[in-house]
Amino acid sequence: MIDTHAHLTSLEDTDEAIRRATDAGVTRILTVGTNVDDCRRALSLAERHDGVFAILGIHPHDAGTATAEDLAALRELLAHPKAVAVGETGLDWFRDYAPRDDQRRLFAAELELAAELGKPVVIHTRAADDDTLAALAGHSGTVVLHCFSAPRMLPTALERGWYVSFAGNATFPQAVDLRLAATQVPRERILAETDSPYLAPQPVRGRRNEPANVVHTLAALASARAEEPGELERQIEQNAEQCFGV
Ligand SMILES: [Zn+2]
Numbered sequence: 001m002i003d004t005h006a007h008l009t010s011l012e013d014t015d016e017a018i019r020r021a022t023d024a025g026v027t028r029i030l031t032v033g034t035n036v037d038d039c040r041r042a043l044s045l046a047e048r049h050d051g052v053f054a055i056l057g058i059h060p061h062d063a064g065t066a067t068a069e070d071l072a073a074l075r076e077l078l079a080h081p082k083a084v085a086v087g088e089t090g091l092d093w094f095r096d097y098a099p100r101d102d103q104r105r106l107f108a109a110e111l112e113l114a115a116e117l118g119k120p121v122v123i124h125t126r127a128a129d130d131d132t133l134a135a136l137a138g139h140s141g142t143v144v145l146h147c148f149s150a151p152r153m154l155p156t157a158l159e160r161g162w163y164v165s166f167a168g169n170a171t172f173p174q175a176v177d178l179r180l181a182a183t184q185v186p187r188e189r190i191l192a193e194t195d196s197p198y199l200a201p202q203p204v205r206g207r208r209n210e211p212a213n214v215v216h217t218l219a220a221l222a223s224a225r226a227e228e229p230g231e232l233e234r235q236i237e238q239n240a241e242q243c244f245g246v
Contacts, residue, residue, distance in 0.1 A: 004192065035058055046083075148165060203216050
């Protein structure tokens with residue numbers, strides 16, 4: 001199994017968590033860097049572990065302090081052979097940690113970078129569905145909607161062939177709408193992730209999350225889609241290979 005979105009640098013026991021993931025059958029992990037320093041740490045983990053790859057970006061929460069030098073550094077880091085995608089990037093009107101204009105500018109710059117480098121872009125969007133869709137309207141590269149939580153965006157996502165990645169929140173009892181959305185995503189576009197250390201899935205809900213737990217999200221998705229978990233697992237691995245080239 002593959003965990004397509006984790007923040008390994010936010011775990012205190014990263015090496016042990018990677019080992020527990022391997023024991024649980026999670027042999028590949030895409031770890032996400034959220035600022036230049038964190039991206040460097042993500043890449044050094046990817047260098048030390050065969051099954052770890054890096055998604056590199058400046059998070060919308062950090063948009064207020066991101067400089068042109070940061071973007072230049074990000075471009076250089078993305079040349080690393082284990083840097084597989086740009087992100088997470090997007091708009092967050094829920095937390096509003098950074099001014100909206102700064103978030104818009106940074107999102108546009110990271111989309112441009114993804115287009116220039118021919119890499120997929122991993123999208124974080126919260127309470128900003130319409131503005132996120134508007135920003136993506138002119139982007140023709142590969143798009144992944146990470147931690148999918150906005151069923152309103154699904155019709156556009158499906159029409160445009162974007163990947164839809166489900167996290168632990170899709171396993172929560174009240175998340176009927178997310179599991180319904182999961183049944184509507186075509187086989188070749190569905191992904192699963194943990195977003196570790198956040199959003200631990202149902203059986204371990206409330207605890208610190210780690211990549212091994214992606215198996216619980218996989219099980220919930222398979223059950224919602226009335227598919228055999230092993231088959232969905234193989235399909236998701238194929239999708240991740242296709243999307244990220246891992
Ligand atoms: Zn994330």
